[in-house]
Amino acid sequence: MAVLRVKFTKTKRDKLAQVLWILNWISVVTGAILFSLGIFLKVELHKQREVMAERDIQYVPNMLIAVGLIACAINFLGGKICYDCVDTTKFLRWKLIMLPYIICTFFFTFCVLVGALMCYCMHGELEESLNLGLTEAMRFYKDTDTPGRCFLKRTVDMLQVQFQCCGNNGYKDWFQIQWISNRYLDMSQKQVVDRLRSNVDGKYLLDGVPFSCCNFNSPRPCIQQQITNNSAHFNYEHQTEELNLWMKGCQQALLEYYTNIMQSIGLTVLITWLFELSVLTGVRYLQTSLENVLRQEDPNSESDGWLLENSFMETARSNLNIIKSLGKGNQIDTAGNGDPNINVPSTSKAHYGPDNVPPKQITEAS
Amino acid sequence: MVVMKMKFPFQKRVKLAQGLWLLSWCATVAGATTFTLGCILKTELRRRAEVMDNQDIHIVPNTLMIVGLASLGINYFASKICQDALDAGRFPRWKNFLKPYFAISCFFTVLMLLAVIMSYALKGSLESSLKVGLRNGIRFYKDTDTPGRCFQKQNIDRLQMEFQCCGNNDFRDWFEVQWISNRYLDFSSKEVKDRIKSNVDGRYLLDGVPFSCCTPSSPRPCIQYQLTNNSAHYNYDYQTEELNIYLRGCREALVNYYMGLMNTIGAGVLSIFLLQGSVLVSLRLLQTAMEAVAGKENTEIETEGYLLEKGVKDTIMEYLDPVLKFLLLKNQVEEGTAAATSTTAKPRSGK
Secondary structure, three states, X not given: OXXXXXXXXXXXXXXXXXXXXXXXXXXXXXXXXHXXXXXXXXXXXXXOHHHOOOOOOOHHHHHHHHHHHHHHHXXXXXXXXXXXXXXXXXXXXXXXXXXXXXXXXXXXXXXXXXXXXXXXXXHHHHHHHHXXXXXXXXXXXXXXXXXXXXXXXXXXXXXXXXXXXXXXXXXXXXXXXXXXXXXXXXXXXXXXXXXXXXXXXXXXXXXXOOHHHXXXXXXXXXXXXXXXXXXXXXXXXXXXXXXXXXXXXXXXXXXXXXXXXXXXXXXXXXXXXXXHHHHHHHHHHHHHHHHHHHHHOOOOOOEEEOOEOOOHHXXXXXXHHHHHHHHHOOOOOOOOOOOOOOOOOOOOOOXXXXXXXXXXXXXXXX | OOEOOEEEOHHHHHHHHHHHHHHXXXXXXXXXXXXXXXXXXXXXXXXXXXXXXXXXXHHHHHXXXXXXXXXXXXXXXXXXXXXXXXOOOOHHHHHHHHHHHHXXXXXXXXXXXXXXXXXXXOHHHHHHHHHHHHHHHHHOOOOOOOOOOOOHHHHHHHHHHHHOOOOOOOHHHHHHOOOOOHHHOOOOOHHHHHHHHOOOOOOOOOOOOOHXXXXXXXXXXXXXXXXXXXXXXXXXXOOOOOOOEOOOOHHHHHHHHHHHHHHHHHHHHHHHHHHHHHHHHHHHHHHHHHHHHOOOOOOOOOEEEOOEOOOHHHHHHHHHHHHHHHHHHHHHHXXXXXXXXXXXXXXXXXX
């Protein structure tokens, strides 16, 4: 009992082949779009690599790039096959390749689905990577004279300006690290020495933030020093002041940014997956209907097309048997319950030379 | 004296018509490109409209947009004409249309060239417009509570950060303006009172700049206040310190940006101008070659094509004659009455 049997007249077959040809070319274009989306995501992640710790997040854009390229190749081949399928004689060329092609494409669509799901699952890893990366970057903010970290200050400043954020989770993160290098601290001043002595690690901590945390929407000039000291500034209360500095943390800002990108990409990949699946279904119908036409030996007659020849369970069972028999070829024939003492006559005839006369049995005579 | 006479055998005419059809469609795309370039330039100019005093520079993108739209029409008709050119039956209906068509096309093509020239000529106007606009922007920076000027601070801050510049000519412009509003000054403090008394207008002037002048590339945290006071900061010499704040003025930064944009657009428009010019020249040659064929039985004869029948000066006079006649018509009437009065006066004097 075939799965989803459909009757195909000659004209219907031809139209199906032509439509599939066009759809395959559209799929090539969507494959190229997937590829470019993968490249775009890779570039965006690369841009902020300095505030991301080492984590396995590159697999998502790499997967998208690979899927995009393979989709282009598969659909290009599919387009050629469908173009030739209008003519029954040309179909004979592709007859043997078509079934493996359909199976490969079926497994490939799984890869596309996996790619789409990966986009949504990257969130946790990205959050961890950003958390660690930003903490490190802020700690080395002051080390503009250390090779390898010279430009970290610039990176963090530009990040805070561009994404309108301050610190890791909020501006208070800057209160807990020394972000002013000792090179610019006058150690002879009493105020500086007091601050250094006031904590265990001997760090110069203050309730101030770098200039890049300043919010330009504020109606008053930016207050970046003595933020928690209300009396240091005229008409200022730091608990209610919201517009002075950026309130959002950079971890949250970057996470939102990347999540938006990946949600859009994930949606595009899902739509591509559905499209590929429909094209694959069409190709399968085309293949089965053309094979049935060849069996009937009249190229202009009606034929049946189906997804699976027998029901789903039977097809699965027969495929499993095929796979099992592939494995059996190497095994010894164990008839007689595996007892090596029982003489099991060989089923194949032995060849005893050109005369084919069996040799005399050597009797065990005493 | 004929300008640019060329012989056209039948095959060459056919090839010319076919090539021209293709060329005119390319020119249509080029016309759409010109329109797009004009729109881009206009959008970029409008984005910074708050720091520009006048809108004189907008004539460049406006001209480009008009020329782009006109060239769409010109090239559409060019393709239609050359399609009909080889058909002796259909070509004569374009006869009366062609003279004004060429006049209008030449006008718009020359306008394209003018737009590019104007973009260089108006550089001075752009600079003075920015000078006044930025000066006002800096002056009203502190007025975040005045309706109509609430967003000046935001605009100037964003501008300085995006274009990496500070002040009008340089950062010292901020020393001459009170950029901290009186709402945030503690008038009971001695320091504030001293500063206000120290100048004639009673303004709170200081040697400091807003945070948006700070460079992220600086190795040390930004010094924005007491810039000229070396002793206020450890290990600081303001004469040699180059990386602390942006040293470039915003006027220079903006002029460079816009001139760069207009150079790029100008290069594109010049190549489109050459394309459009070649379309018109080819169409003219095709038209004159086909006119010589008209009325003959054998349409495959060799004919001559030319650009202008008479010389350049004579052709211009020919086109301007109707315009001048219209203007001179009034003078002719006056001359006639003057002649009549003089003839009536003459016999009296002769007596």
